[in-house]
Amino acid sequence: MVNLFHIRASVVLALAALGISSCQSNTATLPIYGQREPVEKIVDGKTITDTLYHTIPAFKFLNQDSIYITDKNYDNKVYIANFFFTHCPSICPTMNRNLLKVYEQYKDSDQVYFLSHSIDFKYDQPHVLKEYAHKLGVSNDHWNFVTGSKADIYGIANQYLVYTAEDKNAPGGYDHQGYLVLIDKQKRIRGAYDGTNDEQVAKLQKELAILLQEK
């Protein structure tokens, strides 16, 4: 009798576990990164606490076609941002080789966009970026390569939580991290993946698909 009870209990537990895990895979959501602060607001006469998440602030940069690109171009869009420079001898080729795979998967989709910031504000003028984009194999305007003042580019890198610096000891003269940063429709950071690591890039592809399910 006791035995039977045990068996039953474990069957119920197993079923419950199954239910939870399948439920998770349906409603899996990505974390939201960065600082957050609680704010109180009044809805229908009642005070409720809401959370303010870190968002990418307004920006304005020149792209490879010498057109100004702003945060408005990315309103209501999911996009992937990174930082690179065209003559970078170290991590950038691998990072953009990997980002190109994701671009090729989504380039005809109206849901996913790409934004690469050059941290070499001296050399990477729009025509240099244009040639780079063409040689990389970017064939439409869903992937912008942008340049701006040093303060603006390095400032926005901080907002994406990516480290960048001018460093004459680093290969090519600039030091930076090779993160591919996933931004949601409300401009919140939902993931950061090492663009030089195949497993991390596969994770990005998986999580991007999850993010696209969000309303």
Place this chain on the structure above:
Amino acid sequence: MTKIYFLAILVSIYFLSAMSSCQSGEDIKTAQYAVNGQKIYINHCKNCHGEKGEGLGLLYPPLTDVDFLTKNRERLSCIIRNGLNEEITVAGKTFHTIMPANETLTDIDIAYVLTYITTNFGKQDKIFSLEEVQQDLINCK
């Protein structure tokens, strides 16, 4: 008893097969160069030319064009030491981007990495000896 018999057969099969795959001295040296070259390739070349030497778009040429590698064999050492900045045609496509110099690589490093490239990506079996590399480097432009 039969067990021991069976084991003996297995062991002798193992030794026989090991003997038949035994390589000549030259092959072993080539293989050693290629193994050392792979490490150098991963650290100094893979970023641009790709894990399998596949290149990237029109930015970085592939290292799999046997024709190019054979025709330019005497130039390869100089390309690695001093970099390259001219229009070249590789695998039917035209490239003109800058390859930076590799001043930290020694002559033997160049022999290693070129052996790795030509025997792995280029499907050749001839080693790049230190002597060959040094001879070619004298003639760099």
